[in-house]
Amino acid sequence: MISIVSTTPFNDQKPGTSGLRKKVPVFQQPGYVENFIQSIFDSVAGYRGQTLVIGGDGRYFNREAIQTAIKMAAANGFGRVMVGRGGLLSTPAASHLIRKNEAFGGLVLSASHNPGGPAEDFGIKYNIGNGGPAPEKITEAIYLRTQAIDRYAIADIADIDLDRLGTAKAGDMTVEVVDPVADYADLMEALFDFDAIRSMFASGFKMVFDAMHAVTGPYAVEILEKRLGAEPGTARNAVPLPDFGGHHPDPNLVHAHDLYELMMSDGAPDFGAASDGDGDRNLIIGKGVFVTPSDSLALLAANAHLAPGYRDGLKGIARSMPTSGAADRVAERLGIGIYETPTGWKFFGNLLDAGLATICGEESAGTGSNHVREKDGLWAVLLWLNILAARQQGVKDIVREHWTTYGRNYYSRHDYEGVDAKVADDLIGALRAKLEKLPGTTVGGLKIAAADDFSYTDPVDGSISRNQGVRVLFEGGSRVVFRLSGTGTTGATIRVYIERFEPDPAGHGAETQEALRDLIAAAGEIAGIAERTGMKVPSVIT
Numbered sequence: 211m212i213s214i215v216s217t218t219p220f221n222d223q224k225p226g227t228s229g230l231r232k233k234v235p236v237f238q239q240p241g242y243v244e245n246f247i248q249s250i251f252d253s254v255a256g257y258r259g260q261t262l263v264i265g266g267d268g269r270y271f272n273r274e275a276i277q278t279a280i281k282m283a284a285a286n287g288f289g290r291v292m293v294g295r296g297g298l299l300s301t302p303a304a305s306h307l308i309r310k311n312e313a314f315g316g317l318v319l320s321a322s323h324n325p326g327g328p329a330e331d332f333g334i335k336y337n338i339g340n341g342g343p344a345p346e347k348i349t350e351a352i353y354l355r356t357q358a359i360d361r362y363a364i365a366d367i368a369d370i371d372l373d374r375l376g377t378a379k380a381g382d383m384t385v386e387v388v389d390p391v392a393d394y395a396d397l398m399e400a401l402f403d404f405d406a407i408r409s410m411f412a413s414g415f416k417m418v419f420d421a422m423h424a425v426t427g428p429y430a431v432e433i434l435e436k437r438l439g440a441e442p443g444t445a446r447n448a449v450p451l452p453d454f455g456g457h458h459p460d461p462n463l464v465h466a467h468d469l470y471e472l473m474m475s476d477g478a479p480d481f482g483a484a485s486d487g488d489g490d491r492n493l494i495i496g497k498g499v500f501v502t503p504s505d506s507l508a509l510l511a512a513n514a515h516l517a518p519g520y521r522d523g524l525k526g527i528a529r530s531m532p533t534s535g536a537a538d539r540v541a542e543r544l545g546i547g548i549y550e551t552p553t554g555w556k557f558f559g560n561l562l563d564a565g566l567a568t569i570c571g572e573e574s575a576g577t578g579s580n581h582v583r584e585k586d587g588l589w590a591v592l593l594w595l596n597i598l599a600a601r602q603q604g605v606k607d608i609v610r611e612h613w614t615t616y617g618r619n620y621y622s623r624h625d626y627e628g629v630d631a632k633v634a635d636d637l638i639g640a641l642r643a644k645l646e647k648l649p650g651t652t653v654g655g656l657k658i659a660a661a662d663d664f665s666y667t668d669p670v671d672g673s674i675s676r677n678q679g680v681r682v683l684f685e686g687g688s689r690v691v692f693r694l695s696g697t698g699t700t701g702a703t704i705r706v707y708i709e710r711f712e713p714d715p716a717g718h719g720a721e722t723q724e725a726l727r728d729l730i731a732a733a734g735e736i737a738g739i740a741e742r743t744g745m746k747v748p749s750v751i752t
């Protein structure tokens with residue numbers, strides 16, 4: 211039986227950079243999840259009888275939200291739901307499942323790298339039939355619908371047993387509980403030279419993969435330990451927990467600090483990596499060397515041909531605007547296109563679908579390719595392993611050689627977290643207001659060559675996204691970028707991205723913050739960060 215339930219709108223259901231993210235108690239309000247899911251269904255057409263993929267990163271409230279989503283999919287006329295066992299699907303695995311099964315779309319339940327637990331974060335994101343996050347025109351339609359919604363449909367049926375593989379009925383709809391790992395692991399095996407990586411492990415190569423008690427644990431155990439023969443225990447913190455063991459599942463130098471310390475120690479293994487809550491981000495650390503996500507994108511693109519899935523070369527590279535220009539010089543040398551998009555993986559979808567780009571990446575620890583339509587943490591780790599196996603060199607040597615060939619982009623991101631929303635908005639507003647006057651002026655000895663607010667015209671569908679980040683470019687090619695995060699759930703986060711290009715190998719040995727010192731000071735001065743926020747230092751430096 212189907213119930214049509216009357217409801218009233220919530221005024222805060224605007225999707226951010228990647229879906230709707232809020233604190234768990236917000237999602238637990240009666241009707242909150244239902245309103246948002248119904249608004250998704252009401253904003254897309256043609257799903258009757260079609261397949262919907264549902265899965266999440268296992269965080270607190272995942273199972274409850276999934277049961278609601280299944281009952282609503284049944285009531286709204288979907289023909290089939292595919293859901294990962296235990297309610298688990300990494301974001302890239304969900305993307306693959308959508309594509310492989312020609313599903314209509316998917317619901318990905320995650321707040322990514324944000325902490326989990328009864329008082330922490332939850333999220334719901336809608337992915338379209340290409341497997342990627344819904345583009346802005348759909349997320350905007352969803353938001354409009356949330357403001358007017360007055361009813362939702364839900365089937366009065368028992369909960370589905372999410373822990374048993376197999377097929378069940380939910381009203382007229384079929385529910386398939388599938389192995390969350392198998393199809394994804396097969397896809398990885400098709401892209402990479404598993405024999406070469408297996409031989410490398412067999413000859414004593416050691417790595418540590420920190421799954422941060424999030425969704426990639428089972429994937430890493432299956433792929434790294436079972437299929438590639440890495441020694442048991444290579445995947446650490448490999449059991450997904452609803453609260454991620456009380457940590458932030460954010461693979462950066464702050465939250466994966468133990469891994470960083472290990473990799474900088476004398477007894478470091480050859481390779482260290484980590485992934486985030488939902489498995490789409492990656493952290494790469496070699497013995498004694500951290501690889502910035504921007505450098506990792508450039509390095510992966512330059513060496514991708516060493517992996518069977520990319521043997522024929524790349525069609526193009528895409529990066530988000532705040533990501534460093536390291537990949538641009540790789541694209542130039544390869545003679546392929548380079549695309550600069552706003553922050554958010556959703557902007558890569560059209561480029562990948564149109565065959566303009568093969569590899570994409572972001573400074574926020576995301577890299578991926580046209581194999582799915584999400585960024586993919588384990589994919590990046592496996593491509594690195596494939597490259598290490600093919601080149602028979604360590605990470606440090608490969609990174610140094612890359613810098614010698616292409617030059618080095620010193621790069622860092624400074625985050626000011628928990629800023630009052632109005633203070634943050636005013637800071638960006640004040641920057642925008644003085645953009646025109648900045649070129650030609652000098653700040654801290656650095657001359658400003660240009661300044662703008664990034665605007666993107668999608669080359670495939672012509673859609674325009676404005677106000678995507680304030681850029682200040684200095685003479686000589688250095689730059690600072692300012693934007694507000696679109697993924698947080700408390701207050702505002704101001705992100706400052708700082709970059710300096712050093713072509714001369716003699717200048718490649720500096721410590722990053724030191725190499726960027728004058729730019730960091732200039733950024734603070736231009737935006738008036740300390741005066742406006744009262745914060746003398748950033749909350750997080752990556």
Ligand code: G16
Pocket residue numbers: 227228321322323486490491530553554555556572574576694695696697698705
């Ligand atoms: C999401 C998006 C990414 C984006 C990142 C940072 O990542 O999918 O494309 O780069 O947020 O966004 P912001 O700077 O607005 O916080 P994830 O891993 O959180 O889904």
